[in-house]
Amino acid sequence: xxxxxxxxxxxxxxxxxxxxxxxxxxxxxxxxxxxxxxxxxxxxxxxxxxxxxxxxxxxxxxxxxxxxxxxxxxxxxxxxxxxxxxxxxxxxxxxxxxxxxxxxxxxxxxxxxxxxxxxxxxxxxxxxxxxxxxxxxxxxxxxxxxxxxxxxxxxxxxxxxxxxxxxxxxxxxxxxxxxxxxxxxxxxxxxxxxxxxxxxxxxxxxxxxxxxxxxxxxxxxxxxxxxxxxxxxxxxxxxxxxxxxxxxxxxxxxxxxxxx
Ligand code: 23J
Ligand code: MN
Numbered sequence: 153x154x155x156x157x158x159x160x161x162x163x164x165x166x167x168x169x170x171x172x173x174x175x176x177x178x179x180x181x182x183x184x185x186x187x188x189x190x191x192x193x194x195x196x197x198x199x200x201x202x203x204x205x206x207x208x209x210x211x212x213x214x215x216x217x218x219x220x221x222x223x224x225x226x227x228x229x230x231x232x233x234x235x236x237x238x239x240x241x242x243x244x245x246x247x248x249x250x251x252x253x254x255x256x257x258x259x260x261x262x263x264x265x266x267x268x269x270x271x272x273x274x275x276x277x278x279x280x281x282x283x284x285x286x287x288x289x290x291x292x293x294x295x296x297x298x299x300x301x302x303x304x305x306x307x308x309x310x311x312x313x314x315x316x317x318x319x320x321x322x323x324x325x326x327x328x329x330x331x332x333x334x335x336x337x338x339x340x341x342x343x344x345x346x347x348x349x350x351x352x353x354x355x356x357x358x359x360x361x362x363x364x365x366x367x368x369x370x371x372x373x374x375x376x377x378x379x380x381x382x383x384x385x386x387x388x389x390x391x392x393x394x395x396x397x398x399x400x401x402x403x404x405x406x407x408x409x410x411x412x
Pocket of ligand 2 (some may be wrong): 228374
């Protein structure tokens, strides 16, 4: 059996009416990691060490050993990451059905708001406004929050830490509840270091987006880039974490197929 729709995708890509967009940031030793308050264990950034490089340790081959926290750089958050999702079925990197890793994207652009307020939070009213223009967010869609934050290529500006902790945009808890429960998104993706706002450790509950999304079996994508290359609707996101046994998350390559 031939699938017309898949052949149309192949044709669209080769004719240039469709494009593949890389939503992934480079992953290296300079990739910033989340800074939690000092009473909590820190997540190590990436370190890389050559096993061999066409030398005595391996004359014809080059390869490295890497060590990193699961939640480093562009990465996936599985429901088991949070205590609210710890007993859900199929909640870890190796057990999530692959069907859930491919879905349509809804991109909400709040770049202008974030430019004047780094602590900007997406509200239900703002989602209503977006839906009035673009239609209802479909069940199973990725909600991608376009903030422009990925343009902060300097690690210090990306983390944006002050004496009272980091300052970066995120979700009002009421927006997280609306997206998880009323819209049934597959998850949310952000350009920032985590799916909660920088100040979310002080919110009620702390880290509400993690609490709400993972408690509802939803996923997270952090440190995305190139969201400005996606239309508000009409693109498809493929976000497949490594199949880490019992893994809470994983660095991954996030790819979108979008109209060119
Ligand atoms: C642990 C605690 C708080 C947060 C996070 C992890 C993340 O953002 C993450 O990468 O999942 S806010
Ligand atoms: Mn994470």
